[in-house]
Amino acid sequence: MLVTGNFKDFISNNDTQIVETGRHAIHSTPTHILHIAHPEKMMNWLRVGEIPDTN
Secondary structure, eight states, X not given: OEEOSOGGGGXXXXXXXXXXXXXXXXXXXXXXXXXXXXXXXXXXXXXXXXXXXXX
């Protein structure tokens, strides 16, 4: 999980799926999956106890 307010700098067109524009994306490589989240999105997940699975 990468939490950043600078969301757009971590988006790669080829390897990133946008889940929610400017709030949540999933970056995939052959060996890893990385969720990229805006801080407010992450705070909400923590508050409700529903953090996305990275598998």
